[in-house]
Amino acid sequence: MSLLIRNGRVIDPAGSVDSVQDVLLKGDRIERVGKTLAVPADTKVLDATGKIVCPGFIDLHVHLREPGQEYKETVATGTRAAAAGGFTAVCAMANTHPVNDNRAVTDYIRARAETDGIVRVYPIGAVTRNLGGEELAELAELAEAGCVAFSDDGKCVMNAALYRRAMEYTLPFATPLISHAEDHHLSQGAAMNEGVVSTELGVPGAPAAAEDVMVARDILLAELTGAHVHIAHLSTAGAVRLVRDAKARGVRVTAEVTPHHLLLTEEAVRTFDANTKMNPPLRTKRDAEALVEGLIDGTIDCIATDHAPHATSEKEGEFDRAAFGIVGLETAVGLLMDRLVTPGTLPLATLVARLSRDPARLLHLPGGSLAAGAPADLTLLDPEARWTVDPARFASKSRNTPFAGWTVTGRPWKTIVGGRIVWE
């Protein structure tokens, strides 16, 4: 079973390719990329004229909610949302119920992915037992079971000594710690960013410093231990500066940014629509600009959605009591193409790199490249398609997005995992 993708604009940042070519897939591997390839026997041909052919996108920050909160999302619906959004692989955060802090849960998630999933699922293990921040989870066994990183995401490990030990203990596994950088004392009670808008709305705010002090701490601990720390959902100009300076010093720190922190600001909260409530919160215009700059210059390594599905009932009531987080898998690529690539702010090849090559490298995952022999995971984009975000049509179980009604140009066209078209 082979597939020849004909005449698309092939962008493969790992191989510095950006030109119209053909891509031949054989079985679950990439056979070769070249101009006007001959069609071998028993090969289906897909005409991709006018389309963009990329290595499969990888979202290393997704909440699949299974096990435990299947009313919000499941592996089945979450991976369909991923495929519909052009993602061929997702990393599943550990804050499930029960928490992914032991091998049984990791095995369960992987078994679900095997039977119900349509894209690749890489579990992330908890750093501490039950995300309690008090004692280490069984990190070696979790790594052996297939966890690709460790994170207490949703919470920050406030105890610096414990976090240091987690960094040291995991050094042999090449599994980064993914830090949800937030000083819980500074952010206590907060439902949005602290600033002029929170002052006007009377909503308790978290200052940017609540994030920055933890980013600084994590950088210092990475420097102390030699471990690789990855900062999740960077949201402040200060954090961008800290990461940039640390990288320049050679510290093993990487970072991700979400589409919503790139595209929205705290001004969106004025509606009191809880779909503008997430953690970290939407910040200021100055922060958003610094994030875009960091994404372009490579301070920020990758784009991750922090896909956080919640039921409507958890998002429609009082703002301060609503759940944190929004879904992101099905809107990320279209929004970024339209709002950052089309205006010329972000080169398309950079967007592709930050969604494929860079997350793959960061977590040592297969994929992220179109080199011969690489997994046949590809994302095909239609740069001309104009569409309006309609949550009712999401493959995700949840509808919590602040982007409903946005009309954008550009979207995923087909998603290929292991040589099979899983979404079109």
Added chain:
Amino acid sequence: MGWTRKDLLTMRALDATEIVLLIDTAASLQEIAGREIKKVPALRGKTIVNLFYENSTRTRTSFEIAGKWLSADVINFSASGSSAAKGESFIDTARNIAAMSPDVVVVRHSSAGAAETLARTLPCSIVNAGDGAHEHPTQALLDLLTIREHKGHFEGLNVAIVGDIAHSRVARSNIHGMRKLGMTVTVAGPPTLIPPFVQELGVKVAYRLEDAIRDVDVIMMLRLQQERMTAGLIPSLREYSRYWGLTLDKLRAQARPDVLIMHPGPVNRGVELSPEVADGPYSVILDQVAKGVAVRMAVLFLLAGSKAGEQA
């Protein structure tokens, strides 16, 4: 110049003309309080639901009397002893009440934005009777009416708002209203109780009571909530009272002889206001309460009455 809004949610959303219309209407309705028969038929056949998720004596009673004097049917719902106590969500409770076709829902809630959320969800008119630390527009309107009655005008007046600005919906609504009417506002309190970037709302900031009250026309003292100490915002009630409590001595030393002392209530006597100031000649605190009924009549009338084209 008529009233066109479905809801009264914030002072921020109103322009000066709308604010003056509300105050003028309230002023004309004040005389009802002095009548032998305190009832006019303006809202006969209209249903008003007071949806109170937070304890309130003054505001709830004031809305209830206002509705009754206008001949509306007024129903009080308080969260304790109701379906909310059984775990029904705010929005579900509101939808159920809306299904009974009220004309106006008056809402008080501890969450900022609760009134906006209701206005987006329900078809009837919504009046914000206080939402968290966000806004309390009818309080600001009654404060403004009180100021105009005593000072005769708004333009050019200087006001000091003193105390826990960070957690005060009264301060926010008054800042918006006063700025729109051409008044100069100074907010004052210890820095931990002054919200960040408050100057961007067009106010000055003072960190000493003496500086704030010097030569102003109006001093509005805010209630200090006891829980601010446990949150580490102030060291002790004693220290707060010493530096931020308004006493007769401080008043005589710094303030104008014709200054108005206001307070939205309930007063912590001996904390933010000494008893001689609260009950003294400068105080218009009970006058504020009386004006509250007139203001709420005006709001209910403009939202529910004018649609039917009826006259008060």
